[in-house]
Amino acid sequence: MKAISLEEAVAMIPAGASVMVGGFMGVGTPERLLDEVVRQHKTGLVLIANDAATPGKGVGKLFDAGLVSRLTASHIGLNPKAQQQMLANQIAVDLIPQGTLAERIRAGGCGLGGVLTPTGVGTTVAEGKRQIEIDGKAFLLETALRAQFALVHAFLADYLGNLAYALTARNFNPVMAMAADTVIVTAEHIVPVGVIAPDHVVTPAPLVDYLIANE
Amino acid sequence: MDAQEIIGRRVARELRTGHLVNLGIGIPTLVANYVPSDIKVFFQSENGLIGTGPIPEQGMAHPLLTDAGGRPISALPGACTFDSAMSFGLIRGGHVDVTVLGGLQVDAEGHLANWMIPGKMVPGMGGAMDLVSGAKRVIVAMQHAAKGKSKIVSKCTLPLTSSRTVDLVVTDIAVIGFPDGKATLMETAPGVTVAEVMAVTEAELVIPDTVPEMKI
Numbered sequence: 001m002k003a004i005s006l007e008e009a010v011a012m013i014p015a016g017a018s019v020m021v022g023g024f025m026g027v028g029t030p031e032r033l034l035d036e037v038v039r040q041h042k043t044g045l046v047l048i049a050n051d052a053a054t055p056g057k058g059v060g061k062l063f064d065a066g067l068v069s070r071l072t073a074s075h076i077g078l079n080p081k082a083q084q085q086m087l088a089n090q091i092a093v094d095l096i097p098q099g100t101l102a103e104r105i106r107a108g109g110c111g112l113g114g115v116l117t118p119t120g121v122g123t124t125v126a127e128g129k130r131q132i133e134i135d136g137k138a139f140l141l142e143t144a145l146r147a148q149f150a151l152v153h154a155f156l157a158d159y160l161g162n163l164a165y166a167l168t169a170r171n172f173n174p175v176m177a178m179a180a181d182t183v184i185v186t187a188e189h190i191v192p193v194g195v196i197a198p199d200h201v202v203t204p205a206p207l208v209d210y211l212i213a214n215e
Numbered sequence: 216m217d218a219q220e221i222i223g224r225r226v227a228r229e230l231r232t233g234h235l236v237n238l239g240i241g242i243p244t245l246v247a248n249y250v251p252s253d254i255k256v257f258f259q260s261e262n263g264l265i266g267t268g269p270i271p272e273q274g275m276a277h278p279l280l281t282d283a284g285g286r287p288i289s290a291l292p293g294a295c296t297f298d299s300a301m302s303f304g305l306i307r308g309g310h311v312d313v314t315v316l317g318g319l320q321v322d323a324e325g326h327l328a329n330w331m332i333p334g335k336m337v338p339g340m341g342g343a344m345d346l347v348s349g350a351k352r353v354i355v356a357m358q359h360a361a362k363g364k365s366k367i368v369s370k371c372t373l374p375l376t377s378s379r380t381v382d383l384v385v386t387d388i389a390v391i392g393f394p395d396g397k398a399t400l401m402e403t404a405p406g407v408t409v410a411e412v413m414a415v416t417e418a419e420l421v422i423p424d425t426v427p428e429m430k431i
Contacts, residue, residue: 024262024299025285027278050299051339054285077338078284086337095337098261099303099345106300119307119348122378125340138378155279167296168262169279174298202298 001161026058028169052082074098109178150180157187161208218387266294307349325380328373347377359386365417
């Protein structure tokens with residue numbers, strides 16, 4: 001893990017990059033990183049996130065600034081701007097079931113080619129996908145998802161990069177921290193090694209490439 | 216008693232001590248207000264919490280403790296938190312005893328459509344497809360009709376949420392079950408007759424010899 005500034009971290013992300021962003025309706029989202037992505041005007045982003053949050057909050061800021069070219073998410077219903085951009089064909093949107101999204105990312109981070117899930121069988125979600133029967137039950141083959149970057153928000157990060165999360169701000173962060181080539185983390189508190197007990201570390205330090213240093 | 220309270224009270228009577236329960240947005244959320252005091256259930260919020268409590272007192276909200284709609288909630292003693300993969304492992308893995316979801320249409324076989332209206336409302340399915348596919352028991356809590364049109368239909372015209380059928384539908388005027396895979400009138404709301412329910416229901420209902428009144 002290397003501690004760097006917000007500006008340096010975001011400068012690494014090229015326009016058009018694929019980026020996973022943690023958070024659920026803007027809770028547990030690395031807001032400072034997104035503010036800097038907007039400031040550096042990184043366009044054409046291929047965004048993977050649970051939802052589109054709301055205007056002005058979480059990944060909603062990326063839609064406000066028109067920086068997204070493609071979105072993979074489970075829900076965008078609470079962000080009218082993202083909906084407008086989708087209906088106007090300014091962004092391509094893949095809407096996928098939330099559990100399938102979590103498992104596809106988990107698979108991507110765990111070296112699996114995909115997962116077999118019953119979710120979506122017999123619905124429009126199944127279109128174009130392989131259906132596989134196991135012991136008489138139908139499953140869809142859902143392929144793994146990875147990204148060039150994961151932007152993760154933790155509650156505690158220690159000096160080595162071990163991470164712990166708080167309450168419902170954990171959500172997609174630990175799974176995304178496994179599934180990207182470069183993992184960039186903001187934390188509410190940077191603490192000495194040992195403050196997070198070994199049993200309470202959720203994301204192990206070797207997964208973290210960059211931690212945003214305090215100013 | 217208004218329509219939503221009738222639905223909320225009746226659904227709450229389906230819950231049993233020890234159940235792990237996931238409530239959808241809208242009318243289903245109200246169910247938590249009507250759980251009898253002697254019934255102790257665990258409520259899951261799919262953004263990563265078991266042990267969801269009521270809306271916090273004024274000034275007690277925490278920005279990192281929210282429901283699946285991003286609104287502040289509280290956590291009860293014994294609550295636990297987890298990531299999204301675990302949360303949906305619980306849902307798909309059959310560990311959730313009951314899910315209560317809203318509906319746009321339920322058809323005569325029990326298929327549910329509740330996530331999109333093509334060309335009008337395309338919000339995404341969120342967790343609905345996983346919940347219907349994986350929960351042990353699926354209860355739909357919705358108004359019987361919308362804008363004068365029955366939501367209990369012969370065949371869903373809107374995109375299905377799952378190929379798995381639901382177990383029970385509770386509306387403001389009726390409880391409908393699906394024994395033998397056919398929509399069957401199980402109960403009517405107080406003051407509502409069987410004929411009145413049939414008159415506002417598009418789907419053909421099986422009517423048993425006796426149809427008790429809903430206890431709420």
